Amino acid sequence: MTEIAAAFRLARSGFTLDVDLTLPARGVTALFGPSGSGKTTLLRCLAGLEKAPQGRLRFKGQIWQDEHIWLPPHRRPLGYVFQEARLFPHLSVLGNLRYGQKRSPEARPSGLDQAIELLGIAPLLQRQPETLSGGERQRVAIARALAVGPQVLLMDEPLAALDLQRKREILPYLERLRDELDIPLLYVSHAPDEVARLADHLVVLEAGRAVASGELAGTLARLDLPIRLGEDIGVVLTASVAARDSEWHLARVDFPGGSLWTRDSGLPLGHRARIRVLARDVSLAVGETSHSSIQNSLDGIVDSLGDDEHPGLLLVRVAVGDGHGSSHLIARLTRRSAAQLGIGVGLPVKVQIKSVALME
Numbered sequence: 495m496t497e498i499a500a501a502f503r504l505a506r507s508g509f510t511l512d513v514d515l516t517l518p519a520r521g522v523t524a525l526f527g528p529s530g531s532g533k534t535t536l537l538r539c540l541a542g543l544e545k546a547p548q549g550r551l552r553f554k555g556q557i558w559q560d561e562h563i564w565l566p567p568h569r570r571p572l573g574y575v576f577q578e579a580r581l582f583p584h585l586s587v588l589g590n591l592r593y594g595q596k597r598s599p600e601a602r603p604s605g606l607d608q609a610i611e612l613l614g615i616a617p618l619l620q621r622q623p624e625t626l627s628g629g630e631r632q633r634v635a636i637a638r639a640l641a642v643g644p645q646v647l648l649m650d651e652p653l654a655a656l657d658l659q660r661k662r663e664i665l666p667y668l669e670r671l672r673d674e675l676d677i678p679l680l681y682v683s684h685a686p687d688e689v690a691r692l693a694d695h696l697v698v699l700e701a702g703r704a705v706a707s708g709e710l711a712g713t714l715a716r717l718d719l720p721i722r723l724g725e726d727i728g729v730v731l732t733a734s735v736a737a738r739d740s741e742w743h744l745a746r747v748d749f750p751g752g753s754l755w756t757r758d759s760g761l762p763l764g765h766r767a768r769i770r771v772l773a774r775d776v777s778l779a780v781g782e783t784s785h786s787s788i789q790n791s792l793d794g795i796v797d798s799l800g801d802d803e804h805p806g807l808l809l810v811r812v813a814v815g816d817g818h819g820s821s822h823l824i825a826r827l828t829r830r831s832a833a834q835l836g837i838g839v840g841l842p843v844k845v846q847i848k849s850v851a852l853m854e
Contacts, residue, residue: 498646498678502539502549511535511546511702519554521694522672522679524710526686527721531699533682537648540680541574542567553646572646573639577654579631581623587634588619595641602643609640612674613667629660633667640671647671647679653688661688668692686726690714690770691853715822717800717809724803728772730853731821735765747852751815752792756850770851776825778810779844780835790847794823796839808832812845823847 501514511532517523525533538544540551542558542565551559558565581590595606610616613633623631632652639647652668653661665688672679672692683689689696689710696713698706698721705721706713713719715729733749738758745758747769754769761767783791794812802809810825810832823845827837837843 497554499550499552500536500540501551502536502546504535504539504544504546504549506535509535509702511539513699513702513704515697515704515707517678517680517697517707518695519678520676522681522692523695523697524689524693525680525682525697525699526684526689526693527699528684530701532702533684533699534650535702536699537650537680537682540646541572541648542570570646571644572648573642573644575632575636575639575647575649575652577651579623579628579635581631581634581638583623585623586619587615587621587623587626590623590634591619591638591641594638605643606641609637612640612670613637627660628656629663632656632660632664636667636671640675645677647675647677649679649681651682651684653683653685665691686723687770690728690730691768711821715811715824717798717811717824722803725774726772727809727824727826728770728775729822729824731769731771733767733769735761735763735767738763745852747850749821750819751813751821754790754792754847754850756852759852761852768853770853771823771847772849772851773809773824773826775847775849776823777846777848778812778825778827778835778837779846780841781844783844783846786846788846788848790850792823792845792847794843794845796837796841796843797822798839799837802826806830808837810837812843814845 497519498517502511504511525536527533539546539549549559557563558570591606613636615633615637618630693710696710697704700721706719711730731749733747735745736748737746743758744755746753746755792814794814796810797813798811800809806829808827808829810827812823813820815821
């Protein structure tokens with residue numbers, strides 16, 4: 495068994511969590527949805543902080559909860575990171591790290607060293623919590639959760655209390671955890687940019703139910719999701735830095751089905767990265783185009799249409815690529831433009847991309 499199997503039904507006043515999920519046992523699974531959709535409740539059920547009487551939870555073949563067994567939180571080998579750091583003010587950073595580790599039978603001395611190194615907090619060990627910035631406190635909180643040697647790391651909107659600059663500081667550390675740890679991270683968020691940058695697997699929650707669950711790229715490319723992302727609708731593609739144009743400070747990224755030019759952020763050639771293409775930055779043309787300021791243009795075939803939030807708008811998914819690989823992009827058009835172009839499934843189109851976000 496290499497997965498997490500979780501099924502919970504928990505009724506609360508005006509709300510019921512009712513999910514049955516199979517999740518990967520490595521990488522970042524984002525629990526995504528609006529406030530009140532059940533993200534934190536699901537996380538607390540996984541941790542045993544909420545007792546769902548009819549719940550079932552199996553991790554790599556180990557039963558943590560079923561009709562006969564219910565492991566209390568302290569017997570579940572997991573780490574939990576809250577929105578607030580919750581550090582002990584009377585202890586130094588090192589004291590906070592050691593406090594949790596001493597109380598965990600799973601903890602190993604090397605786990606503390608690894609947590610300190612992964613979160614880059616060695617210079618902070620002798621400092622008191624009140625002297626730390628918000629981002630530093632949260633890095634310490636994450637390191638404390640890792641130091642206990644968890645088999646699963648649960649993170650409940652760990653960036654929600656941080657300003658934009660502090661979020662930018664901590665995101666590379668979260669990416670490092672995703673790439674280097676051989677354990678699953680379940681990450682609660684309602685921020686599409688965080689999900690796009692960090693997640694490998696996506697669970698979309700609405701009103702206590704999982705309305706979608708799957709690999710990130712394929713799930714974001716669906717046009718039938720009940721959750722509407724508004725200006726954040728788009729796709730995430732895995733790409734590699736293939737070329738650099740030093741004269742114009744641009745880099746070319748290649749992905750299955752095509753190549754795009756974006757601003758050069760200094761990543762080395764061959765570096766694997768994610769690119770995010772929003773529907774608002776994609777336009778479609780029928781036939782040849784010329785004399786356009788849009789430099790990124792790909793050949794594609796319309797493969798599906800979907801309703802947008804406004805009745806005057808249409809979402810168009812286009813497949814780009816050939817036998818060597820393919821990907822999907824999503825464009826947002828007015829229905830009048832779509833009618834004038836004759837947009838329909840199977841139509842060959844030119845896909846023009848105005849902007850590409852390169853996520854390291």
